[in-house]
Amino acid sequence: MKAVRSSLRSILLAVLFVIASAAHGQAEKRIGVIMTGDIPYYRAMHESMISELNKRFAGVEKIEIILQRPFPNPISWSNSARKLIAFDVDLIVTYGEAATQAVIREKSRIPLVYAGLYEPDYAALKGQHVTGCGFKVPLSSIIRYFKSIKALTSLGIVVSSIEDDSVRQYEAIKLLAEQQNVRTEKIDISAHADVEKLKTKKADAIFITGSALAHLWLDEILVILKNANIPAADIFPDSPETGLLMNLFQPSQAQGQMAAEMAWRIIRGEKPANISAHTLRDTELVFNLVQAKQLGITFPIHLLMEATRVVK
Amino acid sequence: MSHVPPSALGLARQLIAGLLICLFTTTAMPVAAAEQADALLIGIEPEHNIFDQMERYRFLADYLSDQLGVKINLTTMSRYGEVIKRFKALSLDGAFLTSYTATMAIKELHLAPVANPVNLNGESTSRGYMFVRKDSGIRNIQDMRGKSIVFVDPATMEGYLFPLAYLQRHGLLDIAHFFNRFDFSGSHESTIFAVLDGRADIGAAKNTAFDKLVQNDPSIQKELEIIAQSPKVPEITLCLRQEIDPGLRGKLATLLLHMDQTPAGREVLSKFKALRFVKANKADFVRIEEMAREARAVVADH
Numbered sequence: 001m002k003a004v005r006s007s008l009r010s011i012l013l014a015v016l017f018v019i020a021s022a023a024h025g026q027a028e029k030r031i032g033v034i035m036t037g038d039i040p041y042y043r044a045m046h047e048s049m050i051s052e053l054n055k056r057f058a059g060v061e062k063i064e065i066i067l068q069r070p071f072p073n074p075i076s077w078s079n080s081a082r083k084l085i086a087f088d089v090d091l092i093v094t095y096g097e098a099a100t101q102a103v104i105r106e107k108s109r110i111p112l113v114y115a116g117l118y119e120p121d122y123a124a125l126k127g128q129h130v131t132g133c134g135f136k137v138p139l140s141s142i143i144r145y146f147k148s149i150k151a152l153t154s155l156g157i158v159v160s161s162i163e164d165d166s167v168r169q170y171e172a173i174k175l176l177a178e179q180q181n182v183r184t185e186k187i188d189i190s191a192h193a194d195v196e197k198l199k200t201k202k203a204d205a206i207f208i209t210g211s212a213l214a215h216l217w218l219d220e221i222l223v224i225l226k227n228a229n230i231p232a233a234d235i236f237p238d239s240p241e242t243g244l245l246m247n248l249f250q251p252s253q254a255q256g257q258m259a260a261e262m263a264w265r266i267i268r269g270e271k272p273a274n275i276s277a278h279t280l281r282d283t284e285l286v287f288n289l290v291q292a293k294q295l296g297i298t299f300p301i302h303l304l305m306e307a308t309r310v311v312k
Numbered sequence: 313m314s315h316v317p318p319s320a321l322g323l324a325r326q327l328i329a330g331l332l333i334c335l336f337t338t339t340a341m342p343v344a345a346a347e348q349a350d351a352l353l354i355g356i357e358p359e360h361n362i363f364d365q366m367e368r369y370r371f372l373a374d375y376l377s378d379q380l381g382v383k384i385n386l387t388t389m390s391r392y393g394e395v396i397k398r399f400k401a402l403s404l405d406g407a408f409l410t411s412y413t414a415t416m417a418i419k420e421l422h423l424a425p426v427a428n429p430v431n432l433n434g435e436s437t438s439r440g441y442m443f444v445r446k447d448s449g450i451r452n453i454q455d456m457r458g459k460s461i462v463f464v465d466p467a468t469m470e471g472y473l474f475p476l477a478y479l480q481r482h483g484l485l486d487i488a489h490f491f492n493r494f495d496f497s498g499s500h501e502s503t504i505f506a507v508l509d510g511r512a513d514i515g516a517a518k519n520t521a522f523d524k525l526v527q528n529d530p531s532i533q534k535e536l537e538i539i540a541q542s543p544k545v546p547e548i549t550l551c552l553r554q555e556i557d558p559g560l561r562g563k564l565a566t567l568l569l570h571m572d573q574t575p576a577g578r579e580v581l582s583k584f585k586a587l588r589f590v591k592a593n594k595a596d597f598v599r600i601e602e603m604a605r606e607a608r609a610v611v612a613d614h
Contacts, residue, residue, distance in 0.1 A: 138445065140531055141509045147529075180531060248509060281448065282460065283510035302361045305498070306505050 028062035029091070029267050032084030034103065036096025036116075036163070037072040037212025041236040041252055045095050045116050048256025049263070056264045063267075070099075072212040074162060077102035085110060091263055094132075096212055097123055097165040104130065111272045115259035116252065118165035118210055118235075120277055131272040133258040135250035135280045137235045139173040139207075143180060145246055145285075146205045146233065149297050154183045156203030156230070158221065160211035161188050169209040169235070189214045189221075198224045206232040208244075219243075231295050237286070245295065247286040254280055284308040351383040352556070355398060355407035358388055359499065369408070371583040375576070379567050382560065395467075396420060399553070406552035411438070411545040412469040415600040423551035424561065425592035427568045429584070431520060431547070436590050438518045440470030440542035442478060443504075445535060448513055452539070453482045460493040462503050462512035469600050470518035471500055474542035476607035501525060508535060520547060545600050549592045565591075 031053075035042040050065065057063050066087060070076030081103040084092050092112045094100040100114040104127050114132030117123055123134070146152045155177050159170035174184045187197055187206075195217050198206075206225055208214055214221065215236055222243030225232050231245040237252070262275050288311040292299055304310055354373070359365040366388065373384040387404070389395055395413045398404045399421045406426075409417055417423045428436040444450040450459065464471025476487070484490055495512065497503040500521035507515035519541070526533045550568070552561055571577030572588035581588060 136447070136510070138508060138510050138535065140535060141505075144508070144529060144531075176531065180529075250510075281445075281510045281513065285509055285511065300361075301363075302499075302501070306502060306509070308511065 028064050030064045030066060030087065030089040031263060031267075032066045032068065032087060032089035032092045032110075034068040034070065034077070034080045034084065034092065034094045034099040035212075036077070036094070036099040037216055038069040039212055039215040039218075039236070041210075041215065042095040042116055042212070044237075045252040045256040045259070048253040049093065049115070049260040050256075052257045052260030053263065056260065057267075061267070072098065072160075072163070072216060074098075074102070078105070081106050081108075091266055093259055093263060096163070098163050098212065100125065100130075100132070101164065111266045113259050113262045113266065113272070115255040118169055120279060122168060123165065125277075129272050131262055131266075131275040131277050133255050133262070133278040133280060135255060137248055137250055137283055139169065139235070140176050141248055141285075142173065142207055142233045142235075142246070143177055143182065145248075145303070146231070147180075148303050149292075149299060150204060150231070152182050152204050154185065154203045156185045156187050156198075156201050156206040158187045158189055158198075158206060158208040158211070158214050160190060160209070160213040162190055163211050163213065166209040166211035166214070173207055173209075189217070192217060195220050195224070199228070201228070201230070203230060205245075206230055208232060208234045208236075210235050226294070229295055231291070231297060237284070243288075243291055245288055245291050245297070248283055249286075250280050250283055254282070286311060351385055352405040353385045353387060353403065354550075355387050355389050355395060355404045355409075357395065357408065357410050357413060359501075361501075362388060368584050371580050375571075375580040376564065376567060380560070380563060399423070404553075405556055406550060408548050408550050410468060410548060411597070411600050412473055412604070413467050414546065414549040414551055415469075415597040415604070416467070417551050418594065418597055419601070422554055424554055425546075425594055425597070426550045426552055426561070426565045427589040428546050428549050428592050429586040430588050430590055432585055432587060433520075433523070434587060435520070436546060437544035438470060438520045438547035439544045440474030440516060441519050441522055441538045442475050442514065442516045442540040443507060443522070443536045443538045444514050445507060445510065446537045447535075448537075450513060450539070451537075453479070453484060456514055457490060458492050459513035460495070461487070461491050461514040461516070462495045462497050462506045463516055464500050464503050464518075465496055465498060468500075468518075469545055469603065470542065471503060471516050472496075473600070473603050473607050475516035475540075477603045478540050478542075480606055504532070504536075508532065518547070542603070543599055546592065546596050550589075551592075 033046065053063055066084060066089060068080035068083065070080045077099050085106055085108045089110060092103050092110050094103055094114045095116040097117045100117060103112050104125060109129060112130045117134035119136050120134035157170050157173060160166045170186060177184045185203055187201060188194060198221060226243055233246045234244050235249050237247050237249040258278060265275055266272055285307050286309045287299055287304060287307045290311055356369055369386055373386050377384045389398060395407055395409060396416055399417060414425060418425060430436045450456055466472050479487060487494055497506055500517035503515045503517040504522060504525055506512040568589040569591060571581055
């Protein structure tokens with residue numbers, strides 16, 4: 001009888017162990033997310049990623065998202081990265097290059113999926129645990145369209161020198177403009193006080209690089225440009241209705257979905273090193289006729305035909 | 313019930329019969345004999361900048377009207393493929409047609425090819441280009457899988473038939489599944505801009521439109537890579553209905569072919585942005601028919 005009781009106890013313990021193991025297997029996974037800045041571009045990307053994750057994990061695994069929206073500066077990015085590492089999340093997702101580099105600098109073994117990086121091939125992202133997706137927009141088209149609607153001898157470029165991808169865009173468009181005899185002027189926005197610099201600028205047009213800082217204060221920037229009668233173009237699809245003359249952008253939803261797919265594969269056991277990074281190149285072009293009218297600019301009809309969307 | 317006298321009924325019958333005879337004879341006239349027209353309606357296939365195009369053609373039409381004593385009226389067809397429908401309705405006497413629509417019009421409507429303008433680079437022909445952005449990483453057909461492609465219009469040789477024939481020659485029969493997306497931009501220039509902007513990965517358009525854009529903005533050449541090109545075909549051909557009086561057709565052809573020999577003609581040619589006109593040759597369209605056969609599975613839909 002004792003032997004039977006002992007066997008039953010062993011079986012019971014084994015069953016309890018299996019149940020406990022199974023329960024642990026279904027325990028929620030935690031994904032830490034860091035936005036380089038709390039701006040509409042990254043928010044749209046994040047919504048798209050969450051929506052895709054919910055579809056993929058529905059009924060399979062519970063996912064907890066820990067979202068970090070630091071103010072765009074190196075200390076805040078670094079603090080956010082350290083917090084998520086301290087939480088021991090299963091995966092980190094970053095939007096934008098600054099947040100991505102901040103996580104990489106911490107040399108954690110937590111897998112990292114990035115999205116919203118401009119030309120990730122040139123971002124020098126190192127690490128066995130890193131993969132993700134970025135985008136590329138042909139900046140030459142911005143110059144081409146500006147030249148189609150007005151004489152362009154000078155181009156102001158809004159850049160944030162603390163964001164590497166913003167700086168890369170600045171350097172690329174500067175080179176392109178100078179090749180076409182267009183003088184360029186760097187307008188570095190590293191602090192809120194820098195926005196005031198725009199009031200003294202006399203450029204024929206302004207290009208706003210994909211900087212989180214610049215987009216945090218985009219409304220203020222656009223008011224200044226509007227008062228100075230200077231048209232502006234952007235590669236983020238933030239505010240076509242509020243003062244940009246044109247946007248040429250890669251839709252953020254696609255990157256959010258791709259980041260979710262990569263996150264899903266990693267959570268299911270794939271190694272980031274085995275998942276190829278990807279650069280999305282499909283773009284949309286928006287012309288704002290309301291803004292054009294205010295600026296006294298007429299878009300030729302054949303040019304309007306190129307737009308994916310025209311704001312009237 | 314009112315009573316109608318027999319004499320009135322007879323008169324009515326005669327009137328109806330007379331009207332019917334008039335109707336039949338007037339509708340049959342255009343196909344029954346050569347027409348002595350006092351005006352010709354000539355169609356133009358739309359280009360990217362339609363206002364600039366109409367202005368150029370208006371200089372030519374005014375000159376021809378003055379010289380011929382026959383008013384030349386112009387009409388723009390809403391899109392490339394409309395030419396066959398317009399001719400079938402007999403509302404056009406002729407048209408300046410791009411290579412594939414000219415081929416269709418010669419074959420299906422028996423139009424006579426009359427003359428080709430020679431552009432400012434000395435060419436009366438064009439060829440199709442397939443191109444990508446240099447930074448796209450696309451170098452061959454395999455690289456195109458899952459990408460997006462933009463054509464011009466189903467009725468263009470350079471912007472549709474050629475790329476289709478090229479893809480089919482490389483074993484690609486199902487473009488709908490091979491590409492992530494395919495679109496028609498409506499003009500050669502729009503196709504080029506779509507690839508430049510990244511709105512499409514691969515484009516197909518004619519070399520003359522490509523070269524013109526590069527001439528205006530040399531940076532375009534640095535950004536795009538031509539990965540395939542078609543043989544040369546007549547770019548624009550003036551085609552006329554056979555029913556037009558042969559005397560008038562001959563006079564029109566002679567006038568066009570000798571325009572560059574008079575100061576007034578040269579001035580109009582300069583505004584039309586051409587050096588001269590050369591005689592069109594029906595045999596030049598054989599290559600386009602061959603290309604259409606290669607792409608027959610898709611062409612049959614149009």
